Amino acid sequence: MLSRRALLSIFTGLVFALPLQASGAEIAHEMGITAVPDAPQRIVVLEFSFIDALASVGVAPVGIADDNKRARIIPAYTDIIGDDWVSVGTRKTPSLEIIAALQPDLIIADKTRHAAAYDTLSEIAPTIVLDSLGGDYYASVAQMSVIGQALGKQNEMDARVAAHRATMAAYVDEIKTASSGVTAQFGVTNATGLWLHSPKSYNGSLLDMFGFSSNMSPTEGGVYQTNYVPTTLEQLSVVDPDILILGKYARPAFTDSWSGDALYDGLTAVKSGKVFQVTAHNWSRLRGMLAAEMTAQDMLEIIRMTSESN
Amino acid sequence: MTTGGWQHRGVPAGLLLITLFASGAAASLATGGRSDVGLSALLGVFGAEPKSLAQSVMFDIRLPRTLVAVFIGINLAMAGLILQAVTRNPLASPSILGVNQGAALGMVLALFFPAMSGSAVGVFAVTGALTAGALTFAIAGGFQGELNSLRLILGGVAVGAFACALVRFSFTLDDDLSRQVVRWTSGNIADMRWHDVGPLAGLSITGLIATVLLSHRLNLMALGEASATGLGTDPRITLLFGAVLAAILTGASVAVAGPVAFVGLVVPHMCRLVFGPDHRILVPAAALGGATLMVLADFASKWVIAPFETPVGVIAALIGAPYFLYQTLVAKDLE
Amino acid sequence: MTMVSGISRTVVVFTLLTLSLFGAAIWSLSAGAVPVSWQIIANTLFDLDGPRQDYIILRSRLPRTLLALLSGGCLAISGTIVQALLRNPLASPKIIGINSGAALAVCLMVIALPDLPITYLPVAAVLGGCLAASLVWLGSEVGKVSPTRLVLIGIAVGFLFDAGVDYILVTSPSFKFSTPLVWLTGSLWARGWAHLGLVWHVLLLLAVTSVILSYRLDLIRLGDAHATGLGMNVPRERFVLLALAVLLAAISVSVVGVLGFVGLMAPHIARSLVGGSHPVLQPCAILTGMFLVVLADATGRALAPPVEISAGILTAMFGAPFFIFILITTGKAEQS
Numbered sequence: 001m002l003s004r005r006a007l008l009s010i011f012t013g014l015v016f017a018l019p020l021q022a023s024g025a026e027i028a029h030e031m032g033i034t035a036v037p038d039a040p041q042r043i044v045v046l047e048f049s050f051i052d053a054l055a056s057v058g059v060a061p062v063g064i065a066d067d068n069k070r071a072r073i074i075p076a077y078t079d080i081i082g083d084d085w086v087s088v089g090t091r092k093t094p095s096l097e098i099i100a101a102l103q104p105d106l107i108i109a110d111k112t113r114h115a116a117a118y119d120t121l122s123e124i125a126p127t128i129v130l131d132s133l134g135g136d137y138y139a140s141v142a143q144m145s146v147i148g149q150a151l152g153k154q155n156e157m158d159a160r161v162a163a164h165r166a167t168m169a170a171y172v173d174e175i176k177t178a179s180s181g182v183t184a185q186f187g188v189t190n191a192t193g194l195w196l197h198s199p200k201s202y203n204g205s206l207l208d209m210f211g212f213s214s215n216m217s218p219t220e221g222g223v224y225q226t227n228y229v230p231t232t233l234e235q236l237s238v239v240d241p242d243i244l245i246l247g248k249y250a251r252p253a254f255t256d257s258w259s260g261d262a263l264y265d266g267l268t269a270v271k272s273g274k275v276f277q278v279t280a281h282n283w284s285r286l287r288g289m290l291a292a293e294m295t296a297q298d299m300l301e302i303i304r305m306t307s308e309s310n
Numbered sequence: 311m312t313t314g315g316w317q318h319r320g321v322p323a324g325l326l327l328i329t330l331f332a333s334g335a336a337a338s339l340a341t342g343g344r345s346d347v348g349l350s351a352l353l354g355v356f357g358a359e360p361k362s363l364a365q366s367v368m369f370d371i372r373l374p375r376t377l378v379a380v381f382i383g384i385n386l387a388m389a390g391l392i393l394q395a396v397t398r399n400p401l402a403s404p405s406i407l408g409v410n411q412g413a414a415l416g417m418v419l420a421l422f423f424p425a426m427s428g429s430a431v432g433v434f435a436v437t438g439a440l441t442a443g444a445l446t447f448a449i450a451g452g453f454q455g456e457l458n459s460l461r462l463i464l465g466g467v468a469v470g471a472f473a474c475a476l477v478r479f480s481f482t483l484d485d486d487l488s489r490q491v492v493r494w495t496s497g498n499i500a501d502m503r504w505h506d507v508g509p510l511a512g513l514s515i516t517g518l519i520a521t522v523l524l525s526h527r528l529n530l531m532a533l534g535e536a537s538a539t540g541l542g543t544d545p546r547i548t549l550l551f552g553a554v555l556a557a558i559l560t561g562a563s564v565a566v567a568g569p570v571a572f573v574g575l576v577v578p579h580m581c582r583l584v585f586g587p588d589h590r591i592l593v594p595a596a597a598l599g600g601a602t603l604m605v606l607a608d609f610a611s612k613w614v615i616a617p618f619e620t621p622v623g624v625i626a627a628l629i630g631a632p633y634f635l636y637q638t639l640v641a642k643d644l645e
Numbered sequence: 646m647t648m649v650s651g652i653s654r655t656v657v658v659f660t661l662l663t664l665s666l667f668g669a670a671i672w673s674l675s676a677g678a679v680p681v682s683w684q685i686i687a688n689t690l691f692d693l694d695g696p697r698q699d700y701i702i703l704r705s706r707l708p709r710t711l712l713a714l715l716s717g718g719c720l721a722i723s724g725t726i727v728q729a730l731l732r733n734p735l736a737s738p739k740i741i742g743i744n745s746g747a748a749l750a751v752c753l754m755v756i757a758l759p760d761l762p763i764t765y766l767p768v769a770a771v772l773g774g775c776l777a778a779s780l781v782w783l784g785s786e787v788g789k790v791s792p793t794r795l796v797l798i799g800i801a802v803g804f805l806f807d808a809g810v811d812y813i814l815v816t817s818p819s820f821k822f823s824t825p826l827v828w829l830t831g832s833l834w835a836r837g838w839a840h841l842g843l844v845w846h847v848l849l850l851l852a853v854t855s856v857i858l859s860y861r862l863d864l865i866r867l868g869d870a871h872a873t874g875l876g877m878n879v880p881r882e883r884f885v886l887l888a889l890a891v892l893l894a895a896i897s898v899s900v901v902g903v904l905g906f907v908g909l910m911a912p913h914i915a916r917s918l919v920g921g922s923h924p925v926l927q928p929c930a931i932l933t934g935m936f937l938v939v940l941a942d943a944t945g946r947a948l949a950p951p952v953e954i955s956a957g958i959l960t961a962m963f964g965a966p967f968f969i970f971i972l973i974t975t976g977k978a979e980q981s
Contacts, residue, residue: 068952089951093827093834095678098951100700116766116824117835123704193501226817229618232500234371235343237363238617254501261503262366401797449969460793461972464735467800468968471905475961479830479954496815571804621815627808635801638794639784 027150029128030111031118036126039152040106044099044125046091047110047132048072049140052288053147055080056160062086063102065094074282076290100124106150132287134227136205140287141165164289171296172210178303179211185241187231188284191250194231196239201227202287206295215239237263243302244269247280276302320591323584327598334605338376339368341612347372370503378502379604379622381514382563382570383577387600388521389556390574391581391592395528396552397450399459400641403575404439404560406634407462408469410571412442413564415473432509436561442469443557457549497570497623499608506566513562518597520555524548525589532587570623572630573603579637603629655925658918662932669936673710673943674702678950708838713938713956715841716897717907719848721934722855723894724908725915725927726886729862731792734971737909738894741799744903745806746777747895748829752813755825766828767843767899774895777802782887831902831957833942840900848896852931855889859927862886866921904957906964907937913971 027034044063045051051073054061060081066072067090073081086102089095091113099107104125111131114121121127128150130143141161148157186203187196197203199214204227207214216229216239231239244267246255258264269275278298282291340349344367351364361369386404393402404410416438420431449465450458521528527548563570577599578592585595604622607629611622674686681698688695689702723738730736738744750773751766781802785795810829827834861882864872872879894908911934912926919929941956948954 087951089678089953093832093953095951095953096835097677097679097701097705100705101679101698113824116827119839120705120835120837123837124700230500232343232371232619234367235617235619237367238343257503261370262361263363263370266363266366445969449972460797463797463800465969465972468965468972471961471968472965475905475958475965479958479962496811615816618816620812624808624812624815627804627811631801631805631808635784635798635805638797638801 025149025152027128027146029146030131031115031127031129034122034126034128036128036150037105040104040126040150042102042104043106043108043151044088044102044104045108046088046094046114047108047287048285049132049143049287049291050108050130050147051077051081052286052290053108053144053157054151056144056164056289057148057151057153057156059151059153060084062104063088063099065089065091067091072281072285074286076294096120096124108147108150135287136200136202137209137287137292138205140202140292141289144289160289164293167293168209168296171293171300175296175299175303176211178307182212182243183215183241184210184212184243184245185214185216185239186245186247186278186283187255188228188247188249188280189253189255190248191252192254194236194246194255195228196231196236197284198227198229203283203295206292207299210296210299212243215241233258233261233263237267240268242268242272242274243306244275245278245283245302246275247278247283249280272306274302274306276305320585324595327584327595327602331598331602331605334602334609335376335380337609338379338605338612339372341609342367342372343617374504374507375499375502376605376608377507378499378510378566379608380601381507381510382499382567383573383600383602383604384514384518384597385510385559385563385600386570386573387577387581387596387603388517388593389559391578391589391596392521392524392528392552392556393574394578395531395589396549397457397459397462398532399457399462400579401463401575401634401637402466403572403578404556405470405569405571405630406575407446407466408442408473409439409446409466409557409560410564410569411470411473411477412445413439413561414569415442415476416561417564417568418477432562432565435565436558438473439557439561439564440554442473443553443560445469447553496621497568497626498621499567500611500619500621502566510562510566513559517555517559518593521593522590524552524555525593528552528589528593529587532589568621568623570604570626572634573600573607573626575637576630576633577603579633651920655919658929659932662918662929662936666932666936666939669939669943670710670714673713673939674706676943676947677701677706678946704837708841709833709836709942710939712833712836712841712901713942714935715845715848716901716904717911717934717936717938718931719852719893719897719934720904720907720938721911721915721930722852722859722927723890723897724910724934725912725923725930726855726859726862726890727908728912729866729923730883730887730890731795732866733792733796734913735796735909735968736792736799737906738890738898739803739905739908740796741781741891742777742802742806743774743891743894744898744905745803745810746780747771747774747898748903749773749806749809749813750776751825751828752810756813756817767896770899771892771895773806774898775891777806778887778891778895827955828902830955831904831960832945832953832955833901834953834955836900844896844900848893851889851893851896855886855893856927856931858886858889859923862923862927901938902955902957904938904941905961906968907934907960909971910934910937910960910964910967913967 025036027036042062043054043059045054045061046065051061051064055077058080062085064073064085064087066087068087070087086098088098091110107121107125107127109118109121109127109129110133111129112133115129118127118129128146130146131139132143135143141164144157144161148154151157184207185196186207187194189195196216198216199205199208204214246253264270282294336349339352347364347367351368354365390403393404393407394400413435416434417431419438420434446462446466446469450462531545531548578596581592581596581599585591607622607625610625611620614620614625675681675683679701681701685696685698686702687693689697689699720738727736727738727741728734747770750769754761754765754769781795781799784798784802861877864875864877865879865882869879898904912930914933915926915930919925937960938956941959945954945956945959
């Protein structure tokens, strides 16, 4: 009897009765539907792209999982959200106590990192869970609308998203003059390796939108299994993009040791001087609208430089 | 010691091993990220200037990588062979005695001092390997001259677990750091170049020669410490010299490729099975055997989930762990 | 040595142990990223008037502390049984492969069935732990091996499963592994009443059964022939006790992650305190295990807030040297 009940409780999982809200919106997200208060004022965000969303509509979060490194929040954001947030620890295991002590009325969490803590977070405050880490650019923009809804600033967010789309469309128009038939590849390198971001990843989908194609080979069924693929020089020589964009987390980076190798010097991008360096943090970690616009700006710059060199 | 039967079997077995090594090396050289580069690229690879693309791939990337696999195989097989002989313990090997994990911990420590250049990482690895090995020997009573077999293994596992716990500690830190550590702790030779081959080859060959010179002493150790003393050699010197040699060989491999487990366990066993107990034959046989296992593992690492790669250390563990289990079931002289 | 002094020593040990445990639990309620004064803790706990911290004390630290107590106690019981059954002071739930088996099952679940809710992780962990333990048991039954060799077989099975974990970790998309990596290091992060509610009744039932049955461990320890002579069905008793030990450890690990060495350390410390008679040893080991895990969890929270250090890492850092210490001292005892 007891063990059957125990089994049942394991198999049905956990159903949590959230405190009923008097008003506010019902937000559908990765873990279900959550009722959030009308215009939440004290918001805790557990991924960088959610800061982007808040900054887009001028809302300052009270707590950020900034990996305990405040410098990871770039000036473009701090100009808007100020410098008054409390660090709640790492994105991997944020301190629930500090989150609770901030008495938030909304928590925005990431699917891959925080799904296991959803119930616990929901005890602290209404929590919505979005797929930031695993999602591509389009998913990220779609999440902006969800966050706008949750903030009770749907109209402002829609306007901002529309403006963002227009900005990006202008960038795309300009970049597309030079991107047709050109392959571009983004990768991140630290001291021990190079990881290429596949077309399925955030940056890959952006490059795709800009009209670049990718030479990375999809695995089964045309689906890219992973977002980030560890890549050797030999594998890179197969991808052999026309434009190679690198974000370096370490100096000297692993890829720096390749210069002088015949195979590296023989890469199309290296031969034609089209290897570019961008800020890894902005490209790879931020994943928001502002970040996308900065990426587009970088890309435009890259296009200009390549056309000059032609 | 009757060696007649082994000599009888030794020649064809040796030829078979050479064939296996040659085909393993060929398979390792023939696979990689570029499917359009095959063995034919080897033709004239040392002479031609300027090189074709295929020749560059072969010369700059695949040859050094395969050579690193060969030398790591030799290093680990030598280390395992020496450790099994001097401890007279069939389960002794760099990974079981915690030497591998100690070297990995040394490298992770080096990570926290980013100013360290490439060669200093090697020093860290060798220091970690030596420390872990010394600790394990101390636990087993090796410095009093009474080596307890079971305590040697269990002590090694505990030292390894301790080093592992410290390495895992880094998982809780930064994502980027943990990605780096996972890559280092799984044994990886995907990005080897000629500048990695040089020092490793020098150490390997020196180690091999040292082991050959040691082989007579290893034979005496295998007979038992009492008879070794009776025949005029001090077993403690053999033990000390052998253990230090094994730690250096292991540390050098880990510094280049990260920890590759079980090669040092499997290869000496296989070779003893085929070539018999005489170390004068065993040493070259195990060197060749280690090289063979590693080139095969390297081939597998490029081939299993192509076009992606699996670190060679993981492949080695998948091959070696079942064998270790088998050995724990059948090995005699443990209690 | 008289009986009386033995009994009074036991009483003193239990009193001190209970007091330390109480102290550790209180400290665990006060340790964390947000400083909370004793006054506020008391207000919140005993429903007094004045400022309170409901979430931090009642919903975060209290259930975590209770979960640490529960898992620590269960791991200790499991370790005591395993050490007695295998007649080996070096045995522990981890040594017979339970941790590695659970870890592999958890990783497999995340990769093969990514759509399964994360709440199924405990089920996977229990299945994996039981699978690994039965492999070890099978190996020892087939070979009719000695207790020492059984420990080696357990280590080997552990290596085998660890190789699988490594394979999955390096070949799968790294971003999927944020959650399992936290679990692999043995952390009570984000554990609350819900997790406690899932397991407490099962664990308590198993624990009580084990403690009641533990007097039989004394008989088994006398030797199989002896125990059979006293009318015991030794193989059946061994199986029941081992199954209990495996379930206790696997369920604990499924909730708190890979917490190594607790099942090893607790029985040893207890044995040095109150001796080897199981009706006394078992409760003492339980208290010790509880103390260790509560202390590890609280320390992990207190060391570097807001960053949390996993309890499993702390238990391993202390547990591995402890294991070495036991290895050396048992060796000396054998020699003398």
